[in-house]
Amino acid sequence: MTERMRRINESVRQVLAEALLELKDPRIGLVTVTGVTTTPDLRHATVYVSVLGSTRKRNASLQGLTAAHGVLQSRLARELRMKRTPQLTFEYDPSVERGVRMTHLIDELAPDDE
Numbered sequence: 178m179t180e181r182m183r184r185i186n187e188s189v190r191q192v193l194a195e196a197l198l199e200l201k202d203p204r205i206g207l208v209t210v211t212g213v214t215t216t217p218d219l220r221h222a223t224v225y226v227s228v229l230g231s232t233r234k235r236n237a238s239l240q241g242l243t244a245a246h247g248v249l250q251s252r253l254a255r256e257l258r259m260k261r262t263p264q265l266t267f268e269y270d271p272s273v274e275r276g277v278r279m280t281h282l283i284d285e286l287a288p289d290d291e
Contacts, residue, residue: 186213188257189222193265196252197242204241206234211270215263222263225270235269242267 178186190213197208207229215222226242228235242249246265254262 182215182217185219185259186215186222189213189215189224189253189263192253192256193224193249196249200241200245200248202241202245204237205245206230206238208238208242209273211273219259219261219263222265224265224267226267227270227273239267239269 190210193213194210197205197210209227209229210224211227212225213222214225224242226238228238230238243266246267250262250265253259253265
């Protein structure tokens with residue numbers, strides 16, 4: 178990944194993270210934007226999110242984000258000066274959940290050092 182694409186991905190992530198706080202959709206729970214991958218032609222961006230809660234809450238949050246993609250895209254267009262505003266798709270990022278699970282497994286196997 179080039180430095181330019183890394184900066185674009187980080188800028189998109191920051192704008193979306195701020196915009197999510199202002200969304201009023203009750204389906205969207207505690208959502209964290211963990212990463213963004215934008216195609217080199219800037220036409221599409223995959224937004225990876227982590228959702229706190231059950232599988233039902235995760236699915237509801239993803240539906241709410243998909244419904245709000247137009248609002249989020251217009252916010253991107255307004256705040257970032259880009260040749261094109263990428264079309265957003267949202268995907269669940271299981272890495273945080275996997276990390277917590279691994280930490281619990283390590284804690285179970287490791288003896289207390291106290």
